Amino acid sequence: MKKILVTGGTTFVSKYVAEYFVNAGYEVFVLNRNSKPQVQGVTLIEADRHNLGDILKATAFDAVADITAYTDKDIIDLVKALGSFKQYIMISSSAVYPEYGVQPFTEESERAENKFWGAxxxxxxAAEKALLERVKDAYIVRPPYLYGPMNNVYREAFVFDCALADRKFYLPKDGSMKLxxxxxxxxxxxxEVIIKDKPEEHILNVGNVETVSIKDWVTKCYKSLGKTPNFVDVYEEIEQKNYFSFYNYEYYLDVSRQRKIYPETISLEDGLKDSAKWYLEHSTEVNKKPYFEYIDENLAED
Known part of the structure; x- marks a missing residue:
């Protein structure tokens, strides 16, 4: 049985990863401060990643899945505290590419500050750099917007709420912006492919090959609940993040490297059905934002 260390393990991506690898037959260790319920079947290592001492030295891990590395210090402290491990996978982000860069972004595209994502x-x-300086054969994965069950970010859940309440949907401009x-x-x-096959490429943009307009995305979200949206186009010069789940920023990742090792992805329709099913039973686990209040006060028609 392979041993995998998952940083986090209690919120969205890291929680899903922990549960997935438990179900896949791995011996899963999670590193967190035990402030939230743990996934059934994991072994908890209760600690702060910045104050680990020798707690990790005794276990030889086949893989480290670093979901919660956000800074170079996060990387430096964890790598220093590890004993033996065979592979290290860091979940980075498409936010490393500046908004002014040439698209689609490839893994070799310039990395610099993106005005929408900032620090x-x-x-x-900085975390990627620190990792590659210390673990030269590490894998770095750069996803776009992640979604699915356990998503505590108010994205598809906001649209589900609109659909469930039969509200009009206030759409930025004509809804053609792509996601x-x-x-x-x-x-x-x-x-899991990376762990088993050790692919040649170590830095990977990942995502669905196809982008989707926000209008089509909202329509698919409604459809997953058996609903049809009634759109109101918003052309006012206001920050769309006040009433919508995404910044006014369109980008596209080239995922050719991913397709060589993992060519088939879950369709957006099936993925949103999966998300909606989870949300209907776990709506209180999402960090909701006051989009409805803003809409009702500033955009709603009489």
Missing amino acids: YGTNKI QFFHVKDLCRLM
Whole structure:
């Protein structure tokens, strides 16, 4: 039985990863501060990643799945504390690419501050650099917007709430802005391919090949609940993040490297059905934002 260390393990991606690898037959260790319920079947290592001492030295891990590395210090402290391990996979982000860069972004595209993501993106750049300086054969995965069950970010859940309440949907402009997604199960399956096959390429953009307009995405979200949206186009010059789940920023990752090792991804329709099913039973686990209040006060028609 392979041993895998998952950093985090209690929220969205890291929680899903922990549960996925338990179900896949791995011996899963999770590193967190035990402030939230743990996934059934994991072995908890209760600690702060910045104050580990020798707690990790005694266990030889086949893989480290670092889901919660956001800064170079996160990497430096964890790698220093590890004993033996065979592979290290870091989940980075498409936020490492600046908004002005030539698209689609490839793994060799310039990395620099993105005005929409700010320090989050530049800290991820620093974390990648720190990792490759210490673990030269590490794998770095750069996803676009992740979605699926356990998503505590108010994205598809906001649209589900609109659909469930039969509200009009206030759409930025004509809704043609494109988004790129990747289901969290696809992320796990890809990680399993990396662990088993050790692919030649170590830095990977990942995501669905196809982008989707926000209008089509909202329509698919409604459809997953058996609903049809009634759109109101918003052309006012206001920050769309006040009433919509995404920044006014369109980008596209080239995922050719991923396709060589993991060619088939979950369709957006099936993925959103999966998300909706989970949300209907776990709506209180999502960090909701006051989009409805803003819409009702500033956009709603009489």
